[in-house]
Amino acid sequence: MGKYIGLRVLQSLFVLFGLSLLIFSASRVIPGDPARVALGPLATEEQVQELREEMHLDKPFLVQYYFWFTSVLRGDLGESLYTRRPVVTDLKRFIPATLELIVFAFLLSLIIGQTIGILAGHFRDSWFDGLSRLISYIGIATPPFALGIFLLLIFSYILNLMPSVGRLSLGLRSSPQITGFLIFDSLITGHLDVAWEAFKHIILPAISLTAANLAQESRITRSSIVENQQKDYITAHIVYGIPTRSIIFKYLLKPSFIPTVSIMGLDIAYLLGNAFLVEVVFMWPGFSRYGVTVMLNKDLNAIIAVVLVIGVAFSVVNLIVDIVVSFLDPRIRLQRKGG
Amino acid sequence: MRPLLEIKNLHVRFRTFKGELKVLNGVNMVIGEGERVGLVGETGCGKTTTMKSVLRVLPPPARISAGEIFYRGKDILRMKPGEIQNFRREISAIFQDPLTALNPVFTVGHQLHDVIKYLSKARNGKYLSREEIKARCIAVLEETGMPDSERILSNYPVQLSGGMRQRVCISEALSVAAQLLIADEPTTSLDVTIQDQILRLLARLVEEKNISIILITHAFGVVSEVTDRVYVMYAGNIVETARTEEFFSNPLHPYTHGLMNAIPKLTGEGIAKGIEGRIPNYLNPPAGCRFHPRCKHKTSICKKKKPPLFTTGDNHRVACFLYQR
Amino acid sequence: MPEKEFLVAALSKRKDDFLKRWYYFSRNPLSIVGLIVLLLIFLAAALAPYITPYPEHAGAFTNFREASLPPSLTHFFGTDSVGRDVFTRIIFGYRFSLFLVVVVLSLGVPLGIILGLVAGYYKDTWIEIAIMRITDIFLSVPPLVLALAITAMLSPNLLNQMAAVSLVWWPWYSRLVYEITTSLRQEDFVREAELIGASKTHILLREVLPNCTASILTKMTLDAGLVIIVGASLSFIGLGVQPPKPGLGTMIADGARRLPAEWWTAVFPALAIIIVILAFNFVGDGLHDMFAVEEV
Numbered sequence: 001m002g003k004y005i006g007l008r009v010l011q012s013l014f015v016l017f018g019l020s021l022l023i024f025s026a027s028r029v030i031p032g033d034p035a036r037v038a039l040g041p042l043a044t045e046e047q048v049q050e051l052r053e054e055m056h057l058d059k060p061f062l063v064q065y066y067f068w069f070t071s072v073l074r075g076d077l078g079e080s081l082y083t084r085r086p087v088v089t090d091l092k093r094f095i096p097a098t099l100e101l102i103v104f105a106f107l108l109s110l111i112i113g114q115t116i117g118i119l120a121g122h123f124r125d126s127w128f129d130g131l132s133r134l135i136s137y138i139g140i141a142t143p144p145f146a147l148g149i150f151l152l153l154i155f156s157y158i159l160n161l162m163p164s165v166g167r168l169s170l171g172l173r174s175s176p177q178i179t180g181f182l183i184f185d186s187l188i189t190g191h192l193d194v195a196w197e198a199f200k201h202i203i204l205p206a207i208s209l210t211a212a213n214l215a216q217e218s219r220i221t222r223s224s225i226v227e228n229q230q231k232d233y234i235t236a237h238i239v240y241g242i243p244t245r246s247i248i249f250k251y252l253l254k255p256s257f258i259p260t261v262s263i264m265g266l267d268i269a270y271l272l273g274n275a276f277l278v279e280v281v282f283m284w285p286g287f288s289r290y291g292v293t294v295m296l297n298k299d300l301n302a303i304i305a306v307v308l309v310i311g312v313a314f315s316v317v318n319l320i321v322d323i324v325v326s327f328l329d330p331r332i333r334l335q336r337k338g339g
Numbered sequence: 340m341r342p343l344l345e346i347k348n349l350h351v352r353f354r355t356f357k358g359e360l361k362v363l364n365g366v367n368m369v370i371g372e373g374e375r376v377g378l379v380g381e382t383g384c385g386k387t388t389t390m391k392s393v394l395r396v397l398p399p400p401a402r403i404s405a406g407e408i409f410y411r412g413k414d415i416l417r418m419k420p421g422e423i424q425n426f427r428r429e430i431s432a433i434f435q436d437p438l439t440a441l442n443p444v445f446t447v448g449h450q451l452h453d454v455i456k457y458l459s460k461a462r463n464g465k466y467l468s469r470e471e472i473k474a475r476c477i478a479v480l481e482e483t484g485m486p487d488s489e490r491i492l493s494n495y496p497v498q499l500s501g502g503m504r505q506r507v508c509i510s511e512a513l514s515v516a517a518q519l520l521i522a523d524e525p526t527t528s529l530d531v532t533i534q535d536q537i538l539r540l541l542a543r544l545v546e547e548k549n550i551s552i553i554l555i556t557h558a559f560g561v562v563s564e565v566t567d568r569v570y571v572m573y574a575g576n577i578v579e580t581a582r583t584e585e586f587f588s589n590p591l592h593p594y595t596h597g598l599m600n601a602i603p604k605l606t607g608e609g610i611a612k613g614i615e616g617r618i619p620n621y622l623n624p625p626a627g628c629r630f631h632p633r634c635k636h637k638t639s640i641c642k643k644k645k646p647p648l649f650t651t652g653d654n655h656r657v658a659c660f661l662y663q664r
Numbered sequence: 665m666p667e668k669e670f671l672v673a674a675l676s677k678r679k680d681d682f683l684k685r686w687y688y689f690s691r692n693p694l695s696i697v698g699l700i701v702l703l704l705i706f707l708a709a710a711l712a713p714y715i716t717p718y719p720e721h722a723g724a725f726t727n728f729r730e731a732s733l734p735p736s737l738t739h740f741f742g743t744d745s746v747g748r749d750v751f752t753r754i755i756f757g758y759r760f761s762l763f764l765v766v767v768v769l770s771l772g773v774p775l776g777i778i779l780g781l782v783a784g785y786y787k788d789t790w791i792e793i794a795i796m797r798i799t800d801i802f803l804s805v806p807p808l809v810l811a812l813a814i815t816a817m818l819s820p821n822l823l824n825q826m827a828a829v830s831l832v833w834w835p836w837y838s839r840l841v842y843e844i845t846t847s848l849r850q851e852d853f854v855r856e857a858e859l860i861g862a863s864k865t866h867i868l869l870r871e872v873l874p875n876c877t878a879s880i881l882t883k884m885t886l887d888a889g890l891v892i893i894v895g896a897s898l899s900f901i902g903l904g905v906q907p908p909k910p911g912l913g914t915m916i917a918d919g920a921r922r923l924p925a926e927w928w929t930a931v932f933p934a935l936a937i938i939i940v941i942l943a944f945n946f947v948g949d950g951l952h953d954m955f956a957v958e959e960v
Contacts, residue, residue, distance in 0.1 A: 018801040141941035146934035157924035232439040273808030295816035
């Protein structure tokens with residue numbers, strides 16, 4: 001098992017290396033002069049030349065890559081051509097907000113999606129099943145930013161239930177930051193009012209972000225349960241006297257959960273990607289909105305950094321998902337051992 | 340002596356897109372205490388459906404449209420859920436494919452543990468301790484001749500051989516079955532070399548514990564060795580039943596003749612002959628006797644009326660108008 | 665002539681196959697609805713200049729006297745802030761979305777399929793390793809993010825958007841086809857073809873590929889919806905269809921800025937996207953049923 005993890009980690013590292021090469025070459029291959037773009041048309045030629053030398057733009061490609069790669073390994077992702085701050089500082093500032101949003105969205109999809117799927121599977125062909133199926137279809141077909149707009153329109157503007165922007169309303173003092181997760185921090189430091197505010201702010205973007213995932217997961221779980229209900233081993237369990245409760249929550253649930261876990265990697269990819277849009281719609285001060293800003297400003301260093309961070313995050317997530325799946329389904333684990 | 344299990348005029352239908360499949364068409368069977376019964380018939384004739392009806396695990400598209408099943412005098416089909424749980428402690432089953440009959444994502448020990456845990460709670464009114472349950476598991480596995488039982492407990496079904504898996508299923512079934520065991524083609528999916536072993540094991544255990552067994556199979560050889568009485572099923576009906584000896588020395592129903600002729604003879608004489616025709620379409624089964632389209636001896640009444648089981652001689656019954664007295 | 669009879673028999677078998685498959689597809693009423701809606705949308709988009717009430721509004725047009733009008737009989741979906749008819753622009757907007765789907769699926773998918781076939785067939789050689797590692801690299805980042813980054817680094821316009829999305833899409837198909845190919849490599853019919861001396865191209869295209877068709881077609885229909893979402897997302901952020909062109913995402917971005925006033929400028933384009941994606945998904949479900957039966 002350890003060997004398997006080691007192999008996968010090595011594979012991920014190789015892929016990340018390739019990704020960095022890919023994205024770095026893309027940034028140097030594009031038409032236009034990065035230095036000029038960064039400084040704008042008003043800068044003088046000397047200033048541009050100075051920046052060019054700083055960025056090693058006059059040197060051969062591989063040399064440029066070498067310089068860049070070694071600085072990344074040192075933890076220096078370069079300076080944002082736009083904010084003139086080290087990119088790493090910007091990242092540290094914005095990542096917690098996005099992380100909180102994604103984790104919250106993920107938990108939502110897990111809890112609500114699985115519950116709906118399980119209920120729909122058990123009461124198949126009931127009105128609940130039909131209704132959840134209908135809502136799933138719509139959920140999958142709605143782009144997250146469109147859903148965000150609808151939710152904003154309904155809950156924020158018309159019903160005035162939820163705030164529309166940011167993580168906290170202005171004028172409210174935030175609680176001491178421990179993890180950077182507002183809700184968590186404020187809960188454990190006892191600032192319940194802050195926690196409630198933060199919750200109200202996070203709920204709409206989280207739903208927009210995760211609705212399609214939720215819908216997809218509930219469908220998959222539902223089919224999985226329906227399919228497994230017919231399996232011989234469930235009949236055997238019934239015949240051998242295992243109580244219904246145990247069958248539903250243990251013997252049926254575990255095999256049915258596996259397909260859902262398998263797509264969790266893709267789900268998180270979806271979350272990571274669509275965060276870019278949802279954060280824009282809700283003006284969420286996160287890493288993804290930062291990403292959009294730097295992309296619109298052609299801030300090359302920052303763009304590369306953003307892509308890399310996402311690549312790393314995604315690789316880590318995939319690794320974890322693979323491990324969890326092989327843990328849940330012994331057949332996969334055992335096949336790998338050459339059995 | 341009151342029979343242990345009595346199936347009376349059981350009709351089962353399956354709902355499908357195209358209409359209703361009238362699978363079981365009035366099945367009648369009687370099993371006595373300690374009796375070993377063989378149920379033969381080709382694939383698709385309704386053997387498994389009958390068994391599932393008795394165990395009350397018919398899948399949703401199926402419904403019991405008529406008939407009764409009496410277990411110790413009580414109609415199973417009208418039992419309340421609580422009573423059903425009790426009766427599950429007395430009747431058990433072994434399924435055809437041990438690989439699909441075991442949950443693939445739990446260890447064998449885990450599944451066996453739960454079976455024994457809930458069983459002992461029901462029988463003794465309280466839960467046994469973990470060690471006691473584990474000891475029972477090992478004991479029960481060893482009874483089936485499983486080598487190295489303790490180590491097996493931590494294996495997953497996919498890690499075991501077919502024979503070992505079937506032994507696990509047998510131990511699960513036998514720990515639960517107090518009175519009756521239904522074995523649905525227990526050796527068909529096993530290696531030929533193991534089949535014999537498993538059958539002998541079953542026969543021995545059944546005799547030791549003095550429980551009744553319904554052995555469902557399509558192999559006559561097995562039936563002749565292990566059973567006291569034989570039932571032949573065709574297209575949802577019992578067409579013949581007799582004591583095993585009587586059955587093999589004097590088969591009566593045309594279908595039975597066809598089946599016997601289809602067996603290649605050890606002496607090598609003659610060619611095994613198949614039966615002409617095919618099993619009927621359950622959507623629109625033939626009227627009257629369901630076998631009549633394939634029967635060489637059919638008469639006009641066969642097409643109109645379904646033959647009941649006529650008694651001929653010593654407890655030998657045939658559903659054929661040829662034997663109407 | 666025996667060849668002719670053979671040909672006729674083969675053709676009528678294909679017709680039977682097609683009819684049988686159509687039967688399974690049509691058993692799902694939603695799929696039929698989806699198909700009809702798709703056809704309508706395609707037609708409407710193709711004939712946009714001829715059937716829309718204000719074709720000149722699909723571009724740089726201003727008429728401030730008629731700006732920001734709510735939905736009415738003259739303007740079904742109202743007008744936007746510079747006076748353009750929203751309904752017309754949506755129909756034209758479909759052109760961009762559908763065009764993107766066509767381009768991405770006709771560029772990215774064949775590329776992915778070919779690479780997948782080659783990689784799967786030449787398993788355990790450097791060819792496979794090279795192709796699959798590159799595929800892995802492209803798949804290491806969520807497609808939307810990569811498309812955003814690529815478009816951002818080039819200049820944001822329609823052409824680059826199409827190129828970026830195609831670039832990001834092919835790896836999914838190469839992985840899918842790779843997995844099917846590797847599992848089929850050991851099958852008898854491939855071995856036999858090799859023994860007879862069939863060329864590799866023949867084996868890949870005639871023996872292996874047909875087995876992938878079902879998965880590929882189903883995936884393509886479901887991907888169509890995703891491509892539209894990615895395209896609209898790019899436009900929404902500002903990296904895709906640029907104003908004043910009527911991309912659906914661009915229109916939604918414009919409308920979102922003014923919320924809750926003039927809600928119709930954001931809501932109707934959003935609904936338009938949802939409907940076309942629903943249609944694709946229903947058809948995809950029907951296709952899935954259609955092919956799933958064959959496996960029985």
